[in-house]
Amino acid sequence: MAATGFHTADELNALLPGTLPGLLGLTVTAHEPGRLAAALDVRPDLLAPNGYLHAATVVGLADTACGLATRALLPEGSAGFTTIELKSNFLGTARGGRLTAVATNAHAGRTTQVWDAVVTAATTTGGPERTVALFRCTQSVLWPR
Numbered sequence: 071m072a073a074t075g076f077h078t079a080d081e082l083n084a085l086l087p088g089t090l091p092g093l094l095g096l097t098v099t100a101h102e103p104g105r106l107a108a109a110l111d112v113r114p115d116l117l118a119p120n121g122y123l124h125a126a127t128v129v130g131l132a133d134t135a136c137g138l139a140t141r142a143l144l145p146e147g148s149a150g151f152t153t154i155e156l157k158s159n160f161l162g163t164a165r166g167g168r169l170t171a172v173a174t175n176a177h178a179g180r181t182t183q184v185w186d187a188v189v190t191a192a193t194t195t196g197g198p199e200r201t202v203a204l205f206r207c208t209q210s211v212l213w214p215r
Contacts, residue, residue: 096108106136137151143178161202
């Protein structure tokens, strides 16, 4: 599959087995150009030794959502992309349940893309999801040499 062009959620999910996102149990739930939603179920092996959600789990979910979404917005002729910067603000945690990340494009240029993701956790009371993290990353667009 080429690195550029639109891919369905099923096509993106087919890329995940045998990779870190596959190990995390990440699933792409929706994709359209400029927006991607992904989720994973919190399990004991995704927690830190203190019993709370490990930050790397949250970053893995958010970075993967942004990275997979980048594929659809790469300029024609580009060779791919790589993350060159990321930042997370953690606002909460979870010990179980489902995490969701929604990645949205803030900038899609010829040399860089900037993406934001909001990571939320389902509540046990059935109320609105609560925000666990705000995430931003910059992707460098790679060109053939």
